Amino acid sequence: MPQPPRLWTFRTSPFSGKVRAAFAEKGVPVELVEIDPVRRPGRLRELSPVNRVPVLELDGIALRESSVICEWLEDVHPDPPLWPADPDLRAWARGWAKWLDDHSVRSFFLGMRKMAFGMAPDDPEDVVERLLGRVPGYWEVVEDALTVHDGPWLAGGQFTYADLSGLAIAVRLVQWRPDLQPGADALPRVAAWLAALRERPSAAAIDARGPEKLSG
């Protein structure tokens, strides 16, 4: 019997949260394997030599990189589609998914992680301020992006993986750093987009965790 897909994650990992939410958007059940991010179980490195999550363990293969796992999900469970059918719009949405992952999500979560768990020896003293200080400027970029297809989502009327890339930060921002939220007066589109993301039923997946924590 084929083994059901198992997703290795930890609750506060944004890239894991994106994948958990993608499964929720598709209505596809997935077994969560919760890891201790500080003392990672040895099995994780066997599945993925880079020792990072998320990892999707399938029958005989392990997939890593959140965007790649989402591509697998899209291929295997095409409905409802989470990319636009139009190739131009799809490429546009892919660009925003990547930009959000590489900039807003990375800066915010790396800054928060360094604040909570400490800096690396070679980090500049103000690394946390530098990382978190980029976030307000990123909201201005997203405000402009949201004007292109007239919302409510980045690609217009269809919710896509580009929006999913903003889901973890939308949820954690109000929990951890409400001061970094965009103001509704200055940046109405992005403020509305973040609020709409938090209203999505799949937003609950950002706080989901597996039944027991595996530790190394």
Ligand SMILES: N[C@@H](CCC(=O)N[C@@H](CS)C(=O)NCC(=O)O)C(=O)O
């Ligand atoms: N580009 C990767 C990033 C994965 C990643 O950085 N995962 C974090 C948790 S969100 C991690 O495991 N970090 C461990 C580390 O930095 O050692 C993806 O999208 O899956």
